Amino acid sequence: MLTALNRRLGVGLLHHSHTLPDHIALTIGRREYTYQEVAHTARQWASLLVEAAGPRPRRVGVLASRNQAAYVGVAAALFAGAAFVPLNHELPLRRTRTMLERSGLDALIVDEASLPQLPQLLRGLPRRPAVLLPDSPRAGVPHLGDGDGDGDGGGHGPVLDAADLAAAAPLDQLPEAGPEDLAYVLFTSGSTGEPKQVPITHANVRSFLDANQDRYRLTPDDRLTQIGDQTFDLSVFDLFMAWENGARVCAMDPLELPAPFPYLERNGITVWFSVPSVAAALRDRGALTPGSMPTLRWSLFCGEALPRATAEAWQAAAPGSTVENLYGPTELTIACTVYRWDPQTSPALCVHDNAPIGLPYPGLHTLILDEDLAPVADGATGELCVAGPQTTPGYWQAPGPTAERFLTREGKTYFRTGDLVRMHHGQLICIGRNDQQVKVDGYRIELGEIEAALRRCGATEAVCLMWPDPATITAVMRGAADPAAVAEASADSLPPYMVPKSVHAIETMPLNANGKVDRTALRRWLDDGAARR
Structure with missing residues (x-):
């Protein structure tokens, strides 16, 4: 029967119900299934x-x-x-x-x-x-x-x-x-x-799962976290990397996230997978003490940029684990590139204080294209486009958006990620979204570079937006006692046209359902503040 199922998603759960019937597949709270x-x-x-x-x-x-x-x-x-x-x-x-x-x-x-x-x-x-x-x-x-x-x-x-x-x-x-x-x-x-x-x-996700199993070699002894909501595709990794390999997936209560260490130890978690914001919040509170997560053997982050300081603090807190930075939009089936953090060599490879996104998964093909969809010169910045067995067939019943975001080259269909990248010492570096590359006074600016400068000057977290108009750079910072002083200090490393014109302090960055910074909510917050003044 398994052969007839064509290695569909879920076949591992069915298989292990016969080979490991009493093994725990799922933990929810204290209940085991x-x-x-x-x-x-x-x-x-x-x-x-x-x-x-x-x-x-x-x-x-x-x-x-x-x-x-x-x-x-x-x-x-x-x-x-x-x-x-x-x-x-x-x-x-x-x-x-x-x-x-x-x-x-x-x-x-x-x-x-x-x-x-x-x-x-x-x-x-x-x-x-x-x-x-x-x-x-x-x-x-x-x-x-x-x-x-x-x-x-x-x-x-x-x-x-x-x-x-x-x-x-x-x-x-x-x-x-x-x-x-x-x-x-x-x-x-x-x-x-x-x-x-x-x-x-099924072919998309099977390619992804096979590539990850070749890399991580999970066994029935592994226990994976389930941190994100199921509307976020990181949850597919947790569930099916566990069930395809006889391991256990543990659904964490969000209330445990501010101090997850007792949960990790109690459940013997070996594989952590989350957006970097979760780890950054723990670091900001000083919770990532060295050796505090001894059970982990894999620490995986995906969904947004992984800051150098977060990777370093997490590595110290989970010294027995390998830290990896995964990158990929939903259209490329969860993740399509991966980078393994090395405490000795990786800090020097960071750009804008963020870890590289690494190299594509086996079987995937990449192009880096300029605004005219022509290949960029070696080392130049352009939009990352990816083809291969993990690429979605196209948006559901939406030929217009599909035509805008997919292109064909030499018989391969590439998805245009909208992310700007370049090769840097043999690794892909993500510079930011192409809609976050803006022009001010005729200069092309990457907002991620400004955000990195603000973090180096004392902000725990910084987000730059073009607000209240398309020509004005505004920074929203968390963890800075004097945001204006942070912006002023950034002038030592930024040209004048890149220094934010206005700065705002916020106690907690708004996050969307997937744990990423919600820039739309930040704009509303700025609009509301302006309306009150």
Whole structure:
């Protein structure tokens, strides 16, 4: 049967339910779930997905977070032959509704915490998906309304509750999924204000997982953190690098993040994976004391730039681990380049005080192109474009954005990342977004260079924006007693046209759901402050 499954995402979970049935696959709080338990429950839910949404559901939404419904729901969608679409009830309701409409879901798995949103999310849909409620009895389901009736397909799917799921017979024969079938669909922000759907195929994610297993050699003895929300693709690494290799994934409560060390020790965590901001916050509080994370053997960071000081402090706190900086947009399946930190040689390779992003994964091809889409000279800065087996087929049902962000060269389809890079001593260095390279008084400026200078002059964290107009550089700093003095000191290393014209102190940088600095929220904060003055 495993051969027939074409090495689809999730096959490892099924395999290890037979070879390691009593091994722990998932820890949520103090509750442990064995491989046999997770796979059995997922197959029960998959049987109802097939029964309620057809022999081969296409897309299954998972509106759940950090609980059994979230993780088993993902496995159930895959076992039913569908792609999973993670959703989050903490996101604005309007955004979640847009995601639900545009995904064309056949079914929706909903946890108890998300249940109150369900009527508003489903109201008026021309075709309502089947709804599975693993945590809730049908008596507790709010009235869902009748919708508008008969759009495409018309009608409504059934609502199945916890009792239905518990009584279901496990799906015996899993539908086959080919390499080009979708494994999951994630949403990223779009320039139009509408989220873009990024479909990732089984072949995309299989290439990524294989490359990482060749590099990290995980075993059933490994234990991985699950820190990010499932709408962030770093979560796919945690879940499936664990389940494909018989390891355990441990879902951390966000309340544990400010002081994660007891959790890491209690659970014997060996693989940490997060955005650098999480580590930077621990460093700022002085929490990264030398030797404080002795169980780690891999410390992996992705999603934003890894500052040199953060890498150094983390390496000292986890001296037995190898620190790596991964880079990649969602469209290239989680990460497409990687750099291994070396305490002796890496600091000298940092540019703008950030670690290199390294070299591409095996099988990937890169181009560095200028504004005219011509290759840059050796060592020059340009936009990174990547082709290969991890590249998404294109945005879902969006030919316009697909044409803008993809190009074909010599028979290969490249994704234009929008990130500016250059080769530096044999490693790729990420300079910043091409929309963060601006012109002031005719000079081309990289805002990341200014941010690095401000950090060197005393700011714990610094973000530069063009505000309140496109010709004015404004800096927002955290951890600086006198932000104006920091900006003044930066003039020793920056030309006058790069020194911020205004500076603002902030106690806590706003972060988005993925833990990255939310620049849009910073602009609103600046606008609100200006309005009050």
